[in-house]
Amino acid sequence: MKDRLIKEAIAARERAYVPYSGFPVGAALLTEDGKVFTGCNVENASYGLTNCAERTALFKAVSEGKKKFVAIAVTADTKGPVSPCGACRQVMVELCTPGTKVYLSNLNGDVKETTVEKLLPGAFHKEDLNEGDRF
Ligand SMILES: O=c1ccn([C@H]2C[C@H](O)[C@@H](CO)O2)c(=O)[nH]1
Numbered sequence: 001m002k003d004r005l006i007k008e009a010i011a012a013r014e015r016a017y018v019p020y021s022g023f024p025v026g027a028a029l030l031t032e033d034g035k036v037f038t039g040c041n042v043e044n045a046s047y048g049l050t051n052c053a054e055r056t057a058l059f060k061a062v063s064e065g066k067k068k069f070v071a072i073a074v075t076a077d078t079k080g081p082v083s084p085c086g087a088c089r090q091v092m093v094e095l096c097t098p099g100t101k102v103y104l105s106n107l108n109g110d111v112k113e114t115t116v117e118k119l120l121p122g123a124f125h126k127e128d129l130n131e132g133d134r135f
Pocket residue numbers: 018021023024025040041042043050051052053054074082083084085088
């Protein structure tokens with residue numbers, strides 16, 4: 001499954017919309033029930049509105065009713081395995097579980113296998129809230 005996810009991330013990368021950075025990224029997310037959701041980065045003239053590949057895949061899956069994620073692969077044409085940005089790490093903490101596998105890769109076949117918890121240890125999380133808290 002790791003190889004399939006990386007392959008799908010590479011294919012999704014081809015669909016990136018990157019007129020500003022010219023840096024396409026692809027992601028592929030495996031749900032607990034065996035479905036794969038892909039994502040690419042989608043940039044915007046208002047730079048901060050850019051959606052990274054990882055978040056595209058996660059938001060697609062959540063919007064289709066999926067809540068449990070086993071693994072996510074991310075790929076880009078980097079020297080070593082691609083490194084997700086802080087925003088994506090926080091979104092992974094929110095929507096995945098600490099043990100969700102993360103396969104970071106590049107086009108040369110380098111793969112770093114890690115987990116959501118290792119990518120952002122100690123991040124604020126909804127389990128940290130007290131009963132009844134709303135904000
Ligand atoms: O893990 C990453 C790193 C960067 N990007 C995107 C954001 C922006 O479009 C471009 C340059 O940072 O790459 C991703 O999609 N995922």
